[in-house]
Amino acid sequence: MNTYKIALLEGDGIGPEISSEAVKVLQRVADSGRVKFEITTAPFGGGAYFSHGNAFPEETKAICDDSDAIIKGPIGLSKAESDKIPVEEQPERGALLPLRRRFDTYANFRPVYLPREIRSFSPLRAEVIGDGIDIMIIRELVGGLYFGGKERGESNGKRYVKETLEYDEEQIRRIMHIAFQEAQDRKGLLHNVHKSNVLMSSVLWNEILEEVAIDYPKVKVEHVIVDAAATALVLSPTQFDVMVMENMFGDILSDLGGGILGSLGLMPSACVGPDKSYYEPSHGSAPDIAGQGIANPYSMIGSVALMLDKSFGMKAESEALWNAMQQVFADGFTTADLSRGGEQLISTAEFGDKVVAALHL
């Protein structure tokens, strides 16, 4: 039997409560007797800054290094709490980006998945949704503006700032291979999102795409400029299947994806590196509703589903987990954070219990 070591970084705000449900589900998967999980919890995020003096403490790094995969809850504090932390050490800059860099998690998978069972959460009209939406946004996660050189200074009495958008061809090539592979495994359609009418980085991006495309003759490529992509995602989302884009574009368009679904709470994600991957909700820590047991754990349990598939090759279990979550919604239950009225409201923990009950392994 395989034993997998998992580092669990619960994070801030609603992180701990939705993480508990992820653990509950993992335990159920382990109870099926095919696999064992050794889960080690480690401090990470704004809370860790105050308790350990560092948003990404050394002990957490060691636990992550020693794990087979990492599950990470959302991080971030209220503005008032965040303001007490020096800018460079705030959890996004001081923990999240260093985590991405440490494990070189360059391929970020963000499913915008709206099956029939949850279509009522979407603000889009029924005729726009059609038979459902199933888009995989693939975001390059360790390059571009996020990781380029930065400078702040003063010149001629004026304050200025400079941030650099950098990519080299290897960085582009490896994310393209991921995207083409995904498109080939799905419907054979890849939308390339760029801004080559303005940005030189997009010109190189598109050049590399053409080179990589030769290896995937069955994949049809459509090009779409990033601003037009934002409009098209709202007006006709069903035309898209796999979309690939650089880091900043992916940050923005994947949140638009959350808008299509009706909530970022319905957006899990996988951050895949060459040796190790980590899994996280795409949303923030929602400090305003933390501790009330009303946050839906979908994004955290969905991240577990992605982990089972991508890190451990447990495709059947992963699918069963997605289905179990849809089943809970189909049965008319939801948590208060997602409610549009008319559903039966249950707590975060009850949602987890129902997912476990609906899980057929």
Ligand code: IPM
């Ligand atoms: C995301 C988040 C992060 C990002 C923040 C918290 C730094 O918005 O994962 O999309 O911009 O990548």
Ligand code: MG
């Ligand atoms: Mg974001």
